[in-house]
Amino acid sequence: xxxxxxxxxPEPRSLNGFLAGEGQRAxxxxxHEVEVSDLYAMGWNPVVDAAGYxxxxxxxxxxxxxxxxxxxxxxxSADIRGExxxxxxxxxxxxxxxxxxxxxxxxxxxxxxxxxHQGYAYGLRGPGGEWLGYGDGFLAxxxxxxxxxxxxxxWFYGERGIHGSVGELLFPLQxxxxxxxxxxxxxxVLFPGADRFTPEDAGNAAKExxxxxxxIPDTEPIPYRKQNGGDYDxxxxxxxxxxxGSTGLGAHLITCxxxxxxx
Amino acid sequence: xxxxxxxxxPEPRSLNGFLAGEGQRAxxxxxHEVEVSDLYAMGWNPVVDAAGYxxxxxxxxxxxxxxxxxxxxxxxSADIRGExxxxxxxxxxxxxxxxxxxxxxxxxxxxxxxxxHQGYAYGLRGPGGEWLGYGDGFLAxxxxxxxxxxxxxxWFYGERGIHGSVGELLFPLQxxxxxxxxxxxxxxVLFPGADRFTPEDAGNAAKExxxxxxxIPDTEPIPYRKQNGGDYDxxxxxxxxxxxGSTGLGAHLITCxxxxxxx
Numbered sequence: 001x002x003x004x005x006x007x008x009x010p011e012p013r014s015l016n017g018f019l020a021g022e023g024q025r026a027x028x029x030x031x032h033e034v035e036v037s038d039l040y041a042m043g044w045n046p047v048v049d050a051a052g053y054x055x056x057x058x059x060x061x062x063x064x065x066x067x068x069x070x071x072x073x074x075x076x077s078a079d080i081r082g083e084x085x086x087x088x089x090x091x092x093x094x095x096x097x098x099x100x101x102x103x104x105x106x107x108x109x110x111x112x113x114x115x116x117h118q119g120y121a122y123g124l125r126g127p128g129g130e131w132l133g134y135g136d137g138f139l140a141x142x143x144x145x146x147x148x149x150x151x152x153x154x155w156f157y158g159e160r161g162i163h164g165s166v167g168e169l170l171f172p173l174q175x176x177x178x179x180x181x182x183x184x185x186x187x188x189v190l191f192p193g194a195d196r197f198t199p200e201d202a203g204n205a206a207k208e209x210x211x212x213x214x215x216i217p218d219t220e221p222i223p224y225r226k227q228n229g230g231d232y233d234x235x236x237x238x239x240x241x242x243x244x245g246s247t248g249l250g251a252h253l254i255t256c257x258x259x260x261x262x263x
Numbered sequence: 264x265x266x267x268x269x270x271x272x273p274e275p276r277s278l279n280g281f282l283a284g285e286g287q288r289a290x291x292x293x294x295h296e297v298e299v300s301d302l303y304a305m306g307w308n309p310v311v312d313a314a315g316y317x318x319x320x321x322x323x324x325x326x327x328x329x330x331x332x333x334x335x336x337x338x339x340s341a342d343i344r345g346e347x348x349x350x351x352x353x354x355x356x357x358x359x360x361x362x363x364x365x366x367x368x369x370x371x372x373x374x375x376x377x378x379x380h381q382g383y384a385y386g387l388r389g390p391g392g393e394w395l396g397y398g399d400g401f402l403a404x405x406x407x408x409x410x411x412x413x414x415x416x417x418w419f420y421g422e423r424g425i426h427g428s429v430g431e432l433l434f435p436l437q438x439x440x441x442x443x444x445x446x447x448x449x450x451x452v453l454f455p456g457a458d459r460f461t462p463e464d465a466g467n468a469a470k471e472x473x474x475x476x477x478x479i480p481d482t483e484p485i486p487y488r489k490q491n492g493g494d495y496d497x498x499x500x501x502x503x504x505x506x507x508g509s510t511g512l513g514a515h516l517i518t519c520x521x522x523x524x525x526x
Binding site: 010011013014040046047048049050060061062063064098100101102103104105106107109110112113116134151153155156158159160161162163164165168169171172173175176177195227232235236237238246247248249250251252 | 376431
């Protein structure tokens with residue numbers, strides 16, 4: 001594998017720092033290439049602005065259009081281009097972060113906001129000019145996997161836990177961002193209860209992470225429905241006969257076939 | 264009302280800039296106080312770091328603990344303190360943003376990451392030392408409302424639309440962040456199809472926004488279940504008799520009483 005590993009944690013001496021080191025070492029020991037974007041160490045700028053896309057600030061800044069234009073004309077800033085070159089070299093993307101406010105730390109959210117733009121990760125393509133996304137995005141052929149530490153215990157994030165099910169909390173990242181761009185998204189590696197980890201817990205976590213990383217080529221992706229797979233109508237709404245009556249985020253999984261109820 | 268209006272858009276000449284101006288003007292015309300945090304105009308730093316909490320970088324940086332300690336000792340950076348003082352003065356918080364990658368722009372995510380920390384927005388309180396959150400957080404008594412523009416048409420974000428239902432996409436913000444801190448969260452003001460708005464569409468949007476803003480005191484909040492309202496067991500998992508069989512994010516709404524199916 002050629003792995004791009006995106007890490008978003010401010011403290012190298014953290015559980016996240018430890019797991020990143022262990023995971024990257026395990027991959028390299030098996031002969032895989034690993035390139036790392038340690039966003040804190042890089043001082044990554046997460047704020048979308050006109051400068052990143054070479055947009056003239058005297059003109060009204062329409063983000064998606066400006067990004068696409070800047071990409072097409074080679075006007076992207078060096079930091080955005082550098083990340084895109086790393087993505088292009090990779091066949092596998094690992095996204096590692098602590099779950100903050102049930103989502104990505106800002107520095108990581110802004111990596112996607114800036115790098116993963118229209119024209120590069122998704123959009124119109126081909127002579128027919130069809131819109132590519134959800135399984136058919138520009139990054140098709142890559143695999144992606146999230147590695148997530150969470151402060152609370154696992155049952156807070158269970159399917160009836162108070163925080164909401166972690167699979168649904170990660171839907172904007174896994175479905176809306178990674179799968180949208182065409183990646184095959186593997187089930188996440190989750191470490192709940194991370195704020196009370198003992199050294200033994202950390203060792204067990206590292207072992208689980210190493211196993212999950214080395215198994216990436218053989219792991220079944222999350223079975224999200226493809227945009228053009230026949231499950232959505234021409235308005236990209238689930239056809240009435242697909243998981244009829246189901247309305248939650250889980251309905252976008254191929255495995256959701258219930259005639260009533262949540263998936 | 265004393266309104267704190269958080270705005271996260273890079274372009275004042277955008278639809279978001281227009282709506283912010285119209286909404287704030289309408290509130291002031293009716294005698295309400297409006298304080299604005301225009302995050303782009305302020306050059307807000309969205310990246311959690313040791314400096315924000317006066318944490319000694321020689322010591323391992325454990326984010327939640329460092330934030331709580333920095334808050335208690337008065338060591339928070341001036342920018343974080345300034346935002347907390349604005350929140351303290353407000354009884355109503357408006358959070359306005361374009362939906363980017365089905366979540367908050369990084370600059371806004373990092374406003375919550377940095378400002379909305381343990382010890383200030385949620386955590387242990389009182390002699391009994393109970394953990395406050397989900398309707399009982401430290402910001403109880405305030406109302407909050409999201410104002411969101413979305414690029415795609417409304418049906419993409421419907422309950423069976425390909426992006427997932429917007430209410431569930433906003434769950435991390437509305438339930439996990441605002442309600443967690445104790446705010447009563449009003450139904451969001453949503454503007455789908457924003458990237459193709461005509462001037463007439465924008466005028467209609469401004470009218471709807473003005474009406475929603477002035478109706479804040481009389482609007483029913485989203486009926487999320489309270490942590491200590493009797494619906495969760497001692498592990499904060501929904502009791503078996505509450506919305507039995509329901510597993511989606513919608514199960515955390517009091518209105519979800521189905522014996523099977525998604526809510």
